[in-house]
Amino acid sequence: MGLFDFVKEAGAKVLDAVANPATAGTQIKQHIEKEIGVSDVDVQFIDGTVKVTGNAQTQADKEKLILAAGNIKGVQNVEDAVTVAKPDSESKMYTVKKGDTLSKIAKEVYGKAGDYNKIFEANKPMLKDPDHIYPGQVLRIP
Secondary structure, X not given: OEEEEXXXXXXXXXXXXXXXXXXXXXXXXXXXXXXXOOOOEEEEEEXXXXXXXXXXXEHHHHHHHHHHHHOEOOOOEEEEEXXXXXXXXXXXXXXXXXXXXXXXXXXXXXXXXXXXHHHHHHOOOOOOOOOOOOOOOEEEEO
């Protein structure tokens, strides 16, 4: 189990979570199902923290569902209690800063700007276009 930090003011405007905390867990779960396709999870939202429990097939699915839940405006933390059927090594997490591009991040992480596609592919389907990232967004770095 882990606790992941996110920028509360950044992220997708998916929820009425702050306005209606009673339905936020359901809204976040629906968002995870839509974005990642992982449905064997339970989601609770309390005071800016999302608690996710359940099962994921792969480590990548687990990390993507954590990011899908955390990269939502109004979410500050994700508490992870998800088990993985096929464990693998964990990816690094990277918080996008102002002026970052996937190429710039790839150069910093891998030494080659041209490796940006590794990051883009690792963050699909949450990223639809490699040119559309924003400060505060958290990305998987395989």
